[in-house]
Amino acid sequence: MRITPSLLNADFANLAGEAARIPTADFLHMDVMDNHFVPNLTLGAPVIEALAKAATQPIDAHLMIEDPDRWAPQFVEAGASSVTFHVEAAKAPVRLARELRAQGARASMALKPATPIEPYEDLLPELDMVLIMTVEPGFGGQRFLDLCLPKIRRTRALLDKVGGDIWLQVDGGVSLETIERCAEAGADTFVAGSAVYGADDPGAMVERLRETAVGACH
Numbered sequence: 654m655r656i657t658p659s660l661l662n663a664d665f666a667n668l669a670g671e672a673a674r675i676p677t678a679d680f681l682h683m684d685v686m687d688n689h690f691v692p693n694l695t696l697g698a699p700v701i702e703a704l705a706k707a708a709t710q711p712i713d714a715h716l717m718i719e720d721p722d723r724w725a726p727q728f729v730e731a732g733a734s735s736v737t738f739h740v741e742a743a744k745a746p747v748r749l750a751r752e753l754r755a756q757g758a759r760a761s762m763a764l765k766p767a768t769p770i771e772p773y774e775d776l777l778p779e780l781d782m783v784l785i786m787t788v789e790p791g792f793g794g795q796r797f798l799d800l801c802l803p804k805i806r807r808t809r810a811l812l813d814k815v816g817g818d819i820w821l822q823v824d825g826g827v828s829l830e831t832i833e834r835c836a837e838a839g840a841d842t843f844v845a846g847s848a849v850y851g852a853d854d855p856g857a858m859v860e861r862l863r864e865t866a867v868g869a870c871h
């Protein structure tokens with residue numbers, strides 16, 4: 654069970670300090686938005702590069718951008734260990750995943766809530782992670798969409814069929830209240846933004862989320 658907190662709701666003026674508050678986070682989830690793929694604008698590769706140098710945890714870049722085929726490799730060069738592109742935006746997802754892996758990063762594909770997994774079954778062996786969005790991408794602090802749970806289950810079944818060690822990440826509205834449902838459905842990697850940075854002690858919240866997810870699978 655991996656906890657990969659989103660820094661979307663952290664203090665952007667002090668990203669290194671905010672990362673240091675969650676020392677046991679498995680990755681730092683950085684939400685890159687371009688105001689085209691989603692109606693919000695956040696940060697780009699230079700910010701990832703600065704944080705990669707300053708933080709101890711590896712970086713998980715979630716690219717909510719148009720034309721990831723063109724831009725995603727820059728995020729590996731900037732120091733991201735894992736790069737997630739949206740399949741709705743990618744022109745050649747297999748080629749892009751291979752390029753990211755050839756650069757030495759983990760390659761990951763994200764699906765918006767209304768995007769089914771089944772058409773992409775053949776892509777799964779090319780990936781290190783699948784990200785199922787459990788809110789419409791674009792903003793933190795939204796309510797978890799329970800209607801995504803059946804897709805998490807179906808994705809888990811497909812990943813088990815493919816074999817190997819492809820992680821299944823959920824992102825959006827993940828909290829102490831919703832993480833058990835995600836874990837029971839088969840997720841093993843959890844993004845939580847407002848739940849972590851809205852807590853008095855973000856580091857302790859990371860551990861509580863992890864314990865709750867582990868508890869759901871026993």
Ligand SMILES: O=C(CO)[C@H](O)[C@H](O)COP(=O)(O)O
Nearest residue numbers: 790791793794825826846847
């Ligand atoms: O990708 C995202 C939004 O598009 C964020 O990672 C996500 O929303 C995290 O924030 P929260 O846990 O508050 O929902």
Ligand SMILES: [Co+2]
Nearest residue numbers: 659684715824
């Ligand atoms: Co995200």
